[in-house]
Amino acid sequence: MRSSNITDAAPLAPFAVSLGDPAGIGPEIVAKSWVMREARGLPPFFAVGDAASLRAVWLGPIAIIGAPEEAAGAFGNALPCLQVADAGDIVPGSPSIDGARTAFQALEVAVGLARQGSAAGIVTAPVGKEQLYGVGFTHPGQTEFVAERCGVSPHNAVMMLAGPSLKVVPITIHIPLAQVASALTIDLIRARALTTAKGLQRNFGIARPRLAVAGLNPHAGENGALGREEIEVIRPAIELLREDGLDIVGPLAADGMFHARARETYDAALCMYHDQALIPIKTLYFDEGVNITLGLPIVRTSPDHGTAFGIAGTDSANPGAMMAALKMAAEAARARIAHG
Numbered sequence: 001m002r003s004s005n006i007t008d009a010a011p012l013a014p015f016a017v018s019l020g021d022p023a024g025i026g027p028e029i030v031a032k033s034w035v036m037r038e039a040r041g042l043p044p045f046f047a048v049g050d051a052a053s054l055r056a057v058w059l060g061p062i063a064i065i066g067a068p069e070e071a072a073g074a075f076g077n078a079l080p081c082l083q084v085a086d087a088g089d090i091v092p093g094s095p096s097i098d099g100a101r102t103a104f105q106a107l108e109v110a111v112g113l114a115r116q117g118s119a120a121g122i123v124t125a126p127v128g129k130e131q132l133y134g135v136g137f138t139h140p141g142q143t144e145f146v147a148e149r150c151g152v153s154p155h156n157a158v159m160m161l162a163g164p165s166l167k168v169v170p171i172t173i174h175i176p177l178a179q180v181a182s183a184l185t186i187d188l189i190r191a192r193a194l195t196t197a198k199g200l201q202r203n204f205g206i207a208r209p210r211l212a213v214a215g216l217n218p219h220a221g222e223n224g225a226l227g228r229e230e231i232e233v234i235r236p237a238i239e240l241l242r243e244d245g246l247d248i249v250g251p252l253a254a255d256g257m258f259h260a261r262a263r264e265t266y267d268a269a270l271c272m273y274h275d276q277a278l279i280p281i282k283t284l285y286f287d288e289g290v291n292i293t294l295g296l297p298i299v300r301t302s303p304d305h306g307t308a309f310g311i312a313g314t315d316s317a318n319p320g321a322m323m324a325a326l327k328m329a330a331e332a333a334r335a336r337i338a339h340g
């Protein structure tokens, strides 16, 4: 994959890191990232959530801050934490209603801080979607929530998962597999592709992004013998996107487009459904994969993995993806400054 030319000279405000579900591994990977801040060259950041969720899994220094402006001064000596709610009794691995409410509130506060310019962007630790749905969260995921708070329609907010040699975009995201074919429209593919191309320019400094589009059906439909979505929806969308000026190929057979040589031919793969996109990236880069939302006025990244309730509280969570998310957030913020 081509590398972008991003300077790391620009000074940045600290990033707001929502701690996610207090009973998941979010607090642990945020604390471990703070410990590794100098070794990994991480940008300054502050946690947003209930400091008790950090204390439940970590003995290190925490500085409770009253405002984001206090974070930069505290960051060198302690993990700054903006206390937003009381999650009640926190038992790592056992999610609760109060914990889900705290995760929701932390996300809300973090987005607000980034929107008002008090944070350079947001990095979101994992939430339990089932738990959030139980406390009135009506969006499929954090991606759509952040988009709405930023005034961006969900069609124009793109979920991209990124690792060192692969970037993928699911065109449809958190919907049942049985609904994928009917949810795929020319307009949706076109909106996602245009946002992806702009996002690659703006956040990664890739001047002329090359996009590859997967088919939906086996062998990209075999000219209609194995399904007609490629002929009726995907190919017409690609033709329109070429008229829009994009460098774009497809529909490609999905099973053959993720090997190493194929990955060198494009900057991002547009995939038709969640697992078509996320299986290759998580297989290659589970411990360093980053979920970045394109199309927003603010920078938002997240580790690619979930809450891992099964290992929460065991001190075995790998902070690699969280650290990669922090680094990518800083690179995206600097690229936006450099490229406008």
Ligand SMILES: NC(=O)C1=CN([C@@H]2O[C@H](COP(=O)(O)OP(=O)(O)OC[C@H]3O[C@@H](n4cnc5c(N)ncnc54)[C@H](O)[C@@H]3O)[C@@H](O)[C@H]2O)C=CC1
Residues within 6 Å of the ligand: 025, 029, 125, 126, 127, 128, 129, 130, 131, 142, 291, 302, 303, 304, 305, 306, 307, 308, 309, 310, 311, 316, 317, 318, 319, 320, 321
């Ligand atoms: N960005 C987000 O907020 C995301 C949230 N989720 C949520 O997470 C919950 C659990 O989802 P799962 O499908 O089980 O995925 P998961 O990513 O939480 O766990 C999958 C497997 O990977 C392991 N794992 C995950 N992160 C790890 C880390 N940093 N270090 C070591 N091992 C790690 C887990 O122990 C488990 O074996 C669900 O409620 C889902 O909604 C899932 C993906 C992303």
Ligand SMILES: NCC(=O)COP(=O)(O)O
Residues within 6 Å of the ligand: 140, 141, 142, 143, 144, 159, 278, 291, 302
């Ligand atoms: N599987 C990716 C995922 O669940 C991330 O969703 P989001 O909460 O970042 O929208």
